[in-house]
Amino acid sequence: xxxxxxxxxxxxxxxxxxxxxxxxxxxxxxxxxxxxxxxxxxxxxxxxxxxxxxxxxxxxxxxxxxxxxxxxxxxxxxxxxxxxxxxxxxxxxxxxxxxxxxxxxxxxxxxxxxxxxxxxxxxxxxxxxxxxxxxxxxxxxxxxxxxxxxxxxxxxxxxxxxxxxxxxxxxxxxxxxxxxxxxxxxxxxxxxxxxxxxxxxxxxxxxxxxxxxxxxxxxxxxxxxxxxxxxxxxxxxxxxxxxxxxxxxxxxxxxxxxxxxxxxxxxxxxxxxxxxxxxxxxxxxxxxxxxxxxxxxxxxxxxxxxxxxxxxxxxxxxxxxxxxxxxxxxxxxxxxxxxxxxxxxxxxxxxxxxxxxxxxxxxxxxxxxxxxxxxxxxxxxxxxxxxxxxxxxxxxxxxxxxxxxxxxxxxxxxxxxxxxxxxxxxxxxxxxxxxxxxxxxxxxxxxxxxxxxxxxxxxxxxxxxxxxxxxxxxxxxxxxxx
Numbered sequence: 001x002x003x004x005x006x007x008x009x010x011x012x013x014x015x016x017x018x019x020x021x022x023x024x025x026x027x028x029x030x031x032x033x034x035x036x037x038x039x040x041x042x043x044x045x046x047x048x049x050x051x052x053x054x055x056x057x058x059x060x061x062x063x064x065x066x067x068x069x070x071x072x073x074x075x076x077x078x079x080x081x082x083x084x085x086x087x088x089x090x091x092x093x094x095x096x097x098x099x100x101x102x103x104x105x106x107x108x109x110x111x112x113x114x115x116x117x118x119x120x121x122x123x124x125x126x127x128x129x130x131x132x133x134x135x136x137x138x139x140x141x142x143x144x145x146x147x148x149x150x151x152x153x154x155x156x157x158x159x160x161x162x163x164x165x166x167x168x169x170x171x172x173x174x175x176x177x178x179x180x181x182x183x184x185x186x187x188x189x190x191x192x193x194x195x196x197x198x199x200x201x202x203x204x205x206x207x208x209x210x211x212x213x214x215x216x217x218x219x220x221x222x223x224x225x226x227x228x229x230x231x232x233x234x235x236x237x238x239x240x241x242x243x244x245x246x247x248x249x250x251x252x253x254x255x256x257x258x259x260x261x262x263x264x265x266x267x268x269x270x271x272x273x274x275x276x277x278x279x280x281x282x283x284x285x286x287x288x289x290x291x292x293x294x295x296x297x298x299x300x301x302x303x304x305x306x307x308x309x310x311x312x313x314x315x316x317x318x319x320x321x322x323x324x325x326x327x328x329x330x331x332x333x334x335x336x337x338x339x340x341x342x343x344x345x346x347x348x349x350x351x352x353x354x355x356x357x358x359x360x361x362x363x364x365x366x367x368x369x370x371x372x373x374x375x376x377x378x379x380x381x382x383x384x385x386x387x388x389x390x391x392x393x394x395x396x397x398x399x400x401x402x403x404x405x406x407x408x409x410x411x412x413x414x415x416x417x418x419x420x421x422x423x424x425x426x427x428x429x430x431x432x433x434x435x436x437x438x439x440x441x442x443x444x445x446x447x448x449x450x451x452x453x454x455x456x457x458x459x460x461x462x463x464x465x466x467x468x469x470x471x472x473x474x475x476x477x478x479x480x481x482x
Contacts, residue, residue, distance in 0.1 A: 009356040012036055016155055016165035018143055018181055019172030020047055023324025023341035025126035027169055029069050030349025032133035039163065040130065041141040041155065043178075047127035052176070052270060052300040053120040054204045055245050055256020057082070057230070057335050060112030060436040062342040067112065068441075074125045078251065079117035080244055082228045086220065088286065110436040116228060116256070118206075120248035122338075143180050146170075148188075150318035167361065169348070170322035171341075174307055174329050176270055182326040188315050191308075198304040201263035202333045203278050205296035209244070209253040214291030225253070233289055238262075240289055241333070257296060258333045259289075263303055273301040302332045309376070313369040314362075321365050323348070328376045340376050343440040347371050350444035354452060363455060371447050372440075379435055 012035050017024045020042030028038045044050060058066075058079070066075060084101040102114065131137055145156035146168060154164040170181020174193075186193050212221045215231070224231055225244060233240040241258040261281035278299055282290045307329040314321045324341035351364040 010035055010353075011356045011358070013166035013352075013355065013358075013361070014164075015039070015167050015169055016041065016153075016163055017169045017171055018146070018155060019170065019179075019324075019326075020044065020127070020137065020139070021050075021123065021171065021173060021324075021341075022126065022338050023173075023326075023345060024169070024171035025123065025130050026065075026342045026345035027171060027323065027348055028130040028135040028137075029126065029133055030345045031352060032130065032135050033069065034349055034353035036352060036355075038130070038135040039165070040135055040137045041143060041157070041163065042137070042139050043142050044139055046139050047137055048124050049120050049248075050123060052204060052302075053118065053123070053248070054206050054298065054300070055243060055258070056117050056119040056122055056338065057243065058115040058117065058122065059335050059339045060107065060110035060114060061438050061440075062112070062339040063115055064110065064112030064439070065342055065346050065441070069129065071125055071129050074128070075115060075117070075122075078121040078125065078246055078248075079115040080228045080246065082114035082116050082230055082243065084229045086224070086229050086231045088231070088233050107436075111439070112436070116230070116243045116245050118245045118248040118254070118256075121246065124248070142178075143172075146180055146184050146320065148184075148315040148317035148320045153319045166319065166358075167365065168320045170320065170326050171324050173325040175302065175325065175332065179326065181320075181322045182310070184320070185310060185312070185315060185322055185326075188317065189310075189312055194308055195268055196306045197263070197268060198306055199262060199264060200260055200304040202302045202304060203257075203259040203261065203273060203281075203293075203296075203299055204302060204333070205257045205259070205278065205293070205299040206245075207255045207257055207292055207295045207297065209255055211255055211292045211295040214295075215288045233286055235285075238285065242292065255292070257292060259293065260304075260333070263301075265303070268303045268305050270300060270302050273299045275299065277301070304332055305329075309373065311369075311373070313373075314365045319361065319365065321368060323368070327369070328373070330376075330380070336379060340379070343375070343438075344368065344372050346440040347444045350441045351448065351452075354448060357459075360455075363452075367447060367451070371443055375438075375440075375443070379438075 014037045015027075015031055017027055017038060017040045020040045024040055024042070025047075028040050032038050058075075063075065066072070082102070107113070127137055142158040143155055144158050147154045147156070148168070152164045152166065153168045154162050155168060156162050170184070172179040172181050174182050183193065209225075212224060215221050215224070220231075224242070228244060231240075231242040239260045241256075243256050245254050245256045246252065247254050259278060259282065275294065275296055278293050278296060279290060282293055309328045310322065310326075313323065313327045323344035325337065327344070328340060330337045330340060347368055351367055355361070355364065
């Protein structure tokens with residue numbers, strides 16, 4: 001075992017994970033670290049590339065877990081550290097009106113870093129780590145059926161193969177077809193997956209590093225390239241994020257670009273887009289942003305859809321649980337998607353480190369949403385209008401809420417142009433303390449002390465009183481004599 005110290009009476013069981021993205025691979029690492037057997041089934045041809053792979057931001061609450069799980073060196077090789085944000089109005093050609101630097105002392109409290117990385121790199125690193133910890137990774141596995149069961153749930157593949165385990169984990173999200181696990185839970189709970197279009201879309205693209213010259217100001221280019229700042233354009237109903245990353249194959253510098261714009265098509269599925277469609281929605285916007293977008297490559301359009309969080313993550317028929325986007329869909333492009341997915345996985349691993357009886361399995365599965373659901377909701381509330389939460393561009397993140405938008409704009413206006421300030425603001429401290437310094441493994445440990453050990457004590461008190469029977473052999477022999 002390569003992770004935590006295993007208890008002498010530890011019970012190792014089999015987990016089958018459907019979905020090999022952030023949530024699924026993180027769960028594989030967290031569970032194999034404590035000694036469980038894990039098989040990951042993914043529909044993609046490999047764990048090295050994804051069809052819509054582009055830029056990805058990883059928050060400190062996720063990176064500190066990755067570091068703890070042994071991936072720090074690889075992440076530092078392929079990722080860039082973000083040290084702040086540049087803000088500019090989406091409709092103006094003004095120089096950035098303000099800047100924000102992450103202060104080392106404040107960020108040090110989180111135990112992690114803000115990292116910017118190509119999604120293909122992050123997925124590859126997670127897959128390598130999962131395999132090194134002992135997980136079995138299987139690509140090109142198309143799931144056609146999931147059968148919950150109180151003892152041995154199973155997954156049926158398109159080939160006819162049936163894969164069984166003690167627990168099935170659904171981590172196949174809710175954006176890229178065909179996802180099964182969320183639909184399975186909703187059907188069992190007799191609920192609809194109410195998809196409501198926000199009227200917006202995310203253009204997810206990568207541009208060559210040379211496109212940064214379109215920003216027009218060498219000092220800005222230098223800040224983005226050398227200090228790893230996220231360039232954020234904002235405006236009512238529009239916005240964009242740009243940040244440096246490395247090519248997943250050559251490690252050469254690249255620039256990730258997220259553009260948020262109006263979308264009224266009835267097609268709510270993820271689809272490839274064109275450079276012409278991207279530049280069309282940017283007409284009248286900051287010319288620097290337009291020039292950068294004109295050099296974009298591999299453009300994907302992702303309609304922004306509101307989907308409800310699941311209140312129940314565990315199937316009523318037994319031993320199937322959903323985590324990550326399958327349980328709590330978060331707006332596409334949000335900084336919080338990887339953090340929340342990794343948090344779910346960390347809690348799973350920490351709870352099942354205490355497994356030593358089969359009758360604990362259901363108890364631990366139901367504890368995961370008990371610990372995580374309100375946490376996810378509270379993060380989204382805390383991030384509303386807080387520019388230091390750096391989730392989505394102001395004007396997009398507020399979802400049409402004027403009060404939240406005004407709060408965000410006031411926060412930007414209070415920043416200085418060079419990003420230097422005398423002391424951390426209250427909003428920065430709130431973002432660090434309530435969002436980025438949180439540790440899901442600590443939360444799981446607290447739950448175990450408060451509730452898990454209580455259940456263990458109660459289990460020991462339940463003693464079945466078997467009446468003792470004394471047989472008088474002499475009397476019995478006398479009765480048997482003719």
